Amino acid sequence: MNLADKKRLLREMLFARRFEERCYEAYVERKIGGFLHLYSGEEACAHGVLEASKKGHDYVITSYRDHVHAIKCGADPKKVMAELYAKETGSSKGRGGSMHIFDVEHRFMGGYALVGGPFPLAAGMAKAIKMKGGDEIVICFLGDAANNQGTFHESLNMAKLWDLPVLYVCENNLYGIGTRIDRSTAVIDQYKRVSGYNIPSAQEDGQDIEKVFKAAKKAINHVRSGKGPYFLELMTYRYRGHSMSDSNAYRSKSEERMWSNRDPIIMLRDRLIEAGELTGEDYKAMDTEVLDEIEDEVIAFAESSPEPRVDELEKYTLAENDPWVYGGGR
Amino acid sequence: MAELMYWEAIRRAHDEEMTNDPLVICMGEDIGVAGGTYKATNGLYDKYGPERVIDTPISENGYTGLGIGASFLGVRPIIEIMSVNFAWLAMDQLFNSAAKVRYMSGGQLTAPVVVRSAGGTAHQLGAQHSARMEKVFMSIAGLRVVTPSNPRQAYGLLKSAVRCNDPVYINEHELMYNMKGEVPDEEYFHPLVGSEVAREGRDVTLFGYNISVHWCLQAAETLSKQYGIEAEVIDLFALAPLDRAGIVASVRKTHRAVIAEEAEPAVGVGAEVMAIINEECFFELDAAPVRVSAVNVPIPYNHTLEKAAIPNAGDVVAAVRKMLGK
Missing domain, CATH: 3.40.50.970 (Thiamin diphosphate (ThDP)-binding fold, Pyr/PP domains)
Incomplete structure (x- = not known):
């Protein structure tokens, strides 16, 4: 990772942070409905791992905290925001919402609301890749609490049994909604849980993007070389509650302070300043530019976009004009 | 073939x-x-x-x-x-x-x-x-x-x-x-929508799907031979979506409907077919539609109890006879 990369990543992570904070405001203004799960604090996980992957080549899937992963994969932030605004121009045409961002063109295969839902879907995509003989891999980002669903065990077993090219990234933010990990999970270190399936794994600091990148490179090389699945646990923290309806009263101020002192964006910024590659002024200018872009382009696009048409309510339920529904038209 | x-x-x-x-x-x-x-x-x-x-x-x-x-x-x-x-x-x-x-x-x-x-x-x-x-x-x-x-x-x-x-x-x-x-010996693709007329009739329509089509066909034979009732049998091979037009066309012809299902009655195929009939051709009915369904119990192991829980062709015959007063 060279200096230019680090500067770009700093801007990307800052953009992600500001994007999520702007979502918060729009939610309070009731421009965004439903559930909204924000990624602030965890930026180095998605950015570090996906920086180590082949963009537009590898497939990515995650759960409902999905805006930032989609954008890092190449989804247009304007379309992501328009989706949150429930507009026809949204990435899922306003039918999905915050938890269901999709951008198949950029191989972002979706956000899913059942926490363990993507485990087997990721293994299945990996099965398809293996059948077709490509060198793509599947990267599946899920939270620590998802590991208590049956799909975790069922999927890891099959992924190893058939040596499928899938990297499972566990973003361990220590809470399943409002329940702290030691109150829900018998084994705290998630990377240890996969040894029962003979899958290699590692645990890394999820706040330091350089460490994440390095650990992800190793993991991705393993998976791409045909050796089967890998499990990477990243220790991280979400600044907001689980969703906007979460009062976030279950965490102590001292714990929150401890994590905000290890903010992934500030850590990278300070490192660049220390190296003489960036000044505080540069950073401020970058921030202003990001804020302007979000306001002038992203929000403006979402605001001005049309709503879906009610006469298209049933569109996308089933395939349209599929000849095989009618016996192949023979 | x-x-x-x-x-x-x-x-x-x-x-x-x-x-x-x-x-x-x-x-x-x-x-x-x-x-x-x-x-x-x-x-x-x-x-x-x-x-x-x-x-x-x-x-x-x-x-x-x-x-x-x-x-x-x-x-x-x-x-x-x-x-x-x-x-x-x-x-x-x-x-x-x-x-x-x-x-x-x-x-x-x-x-x-x-x-x-x-x-x-x-x-x-x-x-x-x-x-x-x-x-x-x-x-x-x-x-x-x-x-x-x-x-x-x-x-x-x-x-x-x-x-x-x-x-x-x-x-x-x-x-x-x-x-x-x-x-068929040659390659054949069956439509995933619609229904089939398994037997033509004029007096009553018997709706079945999967195994209950066979109860209906058997019942139709008995009804014809013993009671002079000509039942039409409609095979609902597609359950989602159901063949609204096919259901209505047959009821418009016979004006009576019995739905045979192996499942329990609540929220089932019979309930759905009856709802379609009510919505589309209520005023063309000569009798209230009837369901022949399973008894709402976990299926018992004992064979006699098991048979009692699941309907059969005889139950379909009885339902039609009661409907027609024969």
């Missing part, structure tokens, strides 16, 4: 589709080396190998989800869930992933999987091996549900389901795998 058994027809459809398209695979418990509990995939493991005929662990939700994920990238999985009772475990992936992904992605992703399963009450299999779940599947938007009543349908419906771009659930029956019937 050759006579095939129901399982042979399903096996032939698998074989042809796997030959036609190298991305068609089949997966499930014991379907490979062992050839399948009902032999529906017998011999395919040797022919196509372990990469395409996959013996899965007993992880219904896991392997169903794996098949769905593979279908995102163009693979066409035929997933066998050995018994429909185990399909409860796969509901999350079937309903939350397969049925909804097209809609919630705004049409970007589809899950063209086929899930086949043996349902119904067989011989003393007890409460946890006798479920009839078609009514659960047919209520989910984004999922097609078909249910073959004979080998021709079993063959042709599977062929079309594999090629169709929607997820399709195929409801088979434990007791029907050895049933014989004619299947």
